[in-house]
Amino acid sequence: MKFPGKIRKTAACFLLFCIVLACIPVHAEENEAVEISAPSGVLMEPETKTILYEKDKDTRRSPASVTKVMTLLLIFDHLKDGSLKLTDTVTTSAHAKSMGGSQVFLEEGETQDVETMIKCIVVASGNDASVAMAEHIAGSEEAFVKEMNARAEGLGMENTHFVDCCGLTDSDEHYTTAYDIALMSRELILNYPEIFQYSSIWMENITHVTRQGSKEFGLTNTNRLIRTYSGCIGLKTGSTSKAGFCLSAVAERNELMLISVVMAAPDYKARLKDAASLLDYGFARCCRYIDNKPAELPELSVKKGKEETVSLSYDGTFRYLDTEGHSISDVKKEISLPEKTEAPIKKGAKAGEVIYTAGDKELGRLTILYAEDIERAGYLDCLRKTAGYLWLTAGQESFDKDTL
16 A cells, blocks of 8 residues: 655654654653752762752852851760860850841850750751850851861862851852752761751750849741651751752651752742652652671681681671662672681781672672781791690690590
8 A cells, every 4th residue: 555755754754753762861750750949959868978869969059057057067076075065054255146147045144055055056046056156166256167167178068168157147258059068967967866856856945044034935946847747857947038048957767867958949938848859759769778787707717827817897887778769678698708818917908798689689798807917927926836736736645545
């Protein structure tokens, strides 16, 4: 059967279109699985540091009060090294009192302990409390900000520079990125999980004691996801006319923790919606495996060493994150070690590895380390070993004769 030329041309064009379409890589699932209205955003799994979503993650923007994540990180650093205690008394200066924006209305000369100040910072986003803590730790806000920038540099926050400790400034020199916020949030929550004792508070009262007497003041968490999103346990909001509406939110479900960062959202509702959308996307997409019960490691025989065996240890804990929505089950572990090793042996050197598989897929490997130094045996060591062996042999022969 013959078709008119016009129909043949149409059919040929359609066929060509289908072929071209089939050759185009499909990224719709990756790019359109989640959408946010904010111009910048990041979703990170903190333990593996995996980025699950990014949008303009390295563009420098004003972070507003999300700056306080770094302030809190330094506070907990000083608590850890012993230079600060939760019970220490912090006095509010005139400079701290003068802070505008979000505040807890500390009076000049008013004292609060460090733990109360932490609550004022992370729950109510108190600018006055942030500056008071900066001055208490470093002597001045300026000196504290230098510590902030040094800590940021150490974390690899390449697109971050702080001017103040609370984010109230409109300076163009005060900036960070969605990715850098995720980095400092990760550092805070992994090293100091006790932050969640404070960032998960919805409402709590503090007591102002001033010359005018005592009065209660209510703190209310600025992060509404604490109440509206299942599993949200922190972390920090921020907003100014320059910065727009920002948020670093942390949530945990089924032992999987995620950090959702949103910058420059148009309003607070969009900020919350965007952060929740990213978290929903992550929890639906991710499955995590952690080897919480590693097998007991044997001791390895050592040739030519002062000791005859060497102990072993694991190089941390094995973690695997699946980001394709697959469940992880029936994980098999294979320990790969030599039958013997030879001195000298250096503690911390690689001895072998554990290979993790699920079905036909290798999930990853965990290094096994030597847990001690073993020196190579010298002439006298060999002589002592030989003498010891002969002594034991002679003793055994004597025992056998007596028994007979």
